[in-house]
Amino acid sequence: MSILLSTWSRNVQSVPANYVFPEDKRPGGDITAPVINHGVSEELMDETINVFKDFFNMPAEDKAMHYSKDGTTGFRHYTSGLGVELGYFGDELSKLHELAAHHYPPYPDPSLLLGFGGHTDTNLLTLLQQNMYGLQIFKDGQWLGVEPIPHAFVINICDQLEVISNGKLKSARHRVVMNTNVARTSLATFISPSLESIIEHERALVSASEPQLFKSFRFKEYRDTYIANLREPKGASPAQEAYKL
Numbered sequence: 628m629s630i631l632l633s634t635w636s637r638n639v640q641s642v643p644a645n646y647v648f649p650e651d652k653r654p655g656g657d658i659t660a661p662v663i664n665h666g667v668s669e670e671l672m673d674e675t676i677n678v679f680k681d682f683f684n685m686p687a688e689d690k691a692m693h694y695s696k697d698g699t700t701g702f703r704h705y706t707s708g709l710g711v712e713l714g715y716f717g718d719e720l721s722k723l724h725e726l727a728a729h730h731y732p733p734y735p736d737p738s739l740l741l742g743f744g745g746h747t748d749t750n751l752l753t754l755l756q757q758n759m760y761g762l763q764i765f766k767d768g769q770w771l772g773v774e775p776i777p778h779a780f781v782i783n784i785c786d787q788l789e790v791i792s793n794g795k796l797k798s799a800r801h802r803v804v805m806n807t808n809v810a811r812t813s814l815a816t817f818i819s820p821s822l823e824s825i826i827e828h829e830r831a832l833v834s835a836s837e838p839q840l841f842k843s844f845r846f847k848e849y850r851d852t853y854i855a856n857l858r859e860p861k862g863a864s865p866a867q868e869a870y871k872l
């Protein structure tokens with residue numbers, strides 16, 4: 628059985644010093660939202676976090692039993708909104724399902740670092756479950772907090788949906804800020820096309836007045852471009868920039 632979870636952080640009790648950004652890259656002061664008076668009872672939050680902890684302590688085989696066989700339900704909304712047929716995003720376009728669990732310990736001065744720097748997701752759609760404040764999205768020139776709603780998923784539109792919709796849906800730029808006193812756990816389920824899928828705009832969404840915005844590409848190629856740009860990101864979504872017409 629392959630190792631499904633990263634183990635490097637098992638013995639890490641606090642944020643390593645080298646996570647603090649150099650001065651010119653720091654997110655700055657006013658980024659933490661209050662984590663009190665948010666209406667979620669402590670009991671419920673404790674129960675929720677314990678479910679996550681129990682889940683990740685389970686053997687991989689047992690965890691696999693909880694995965695849904697149909698990860699495409701969320702696409703119903705987008706197919707009707709875009710005027711494409713139900714099932715358009717089925718099969719190859721949503722074949723790959725990956726789960727990432729993130730744990731963000733508290734940090735005394737959240738203005739010095741970020742839990743996760745600003746980025747867009749390379750996949751098609753992300754389903755995010757968060758137990759605590761920390762997620763922010765970039766909208767109209769500013770970072771806005773996304774307050775957690777218990778048992779709700781935050782659905783992020785990602786790069787491939789922007790390409791397929793020919794820019795009608797925008798890939799959500801987001802980041803994670805740290806909290807002063809509380810740790811945060813989040814679960815992100817990434818729904819992606821199969822690596823060999825050819826990604827291109829839906830033809831009905833391109834016209835003389837709405838020209839094609841992106842070249843077509845193989846999804847694997849896109850991922851490779853993304854990985855190659857990780858160290859020196861240029862632009863808001865470096866991989867997407869590479870395929871702009």
Ligand SMILES: O=C(O)CCC(=O)C(=O)O
Binds near residue numbers: 727748755757761802
């Ligand atoms: O922890 C979060 O809320 C977001 C994580 C994230 O953006 C990602 O895994 O791509």
Ligand SMILES: [Fe+2]
Binds near residue numbers: 747748801
């Ligand atoms: Fe993300």
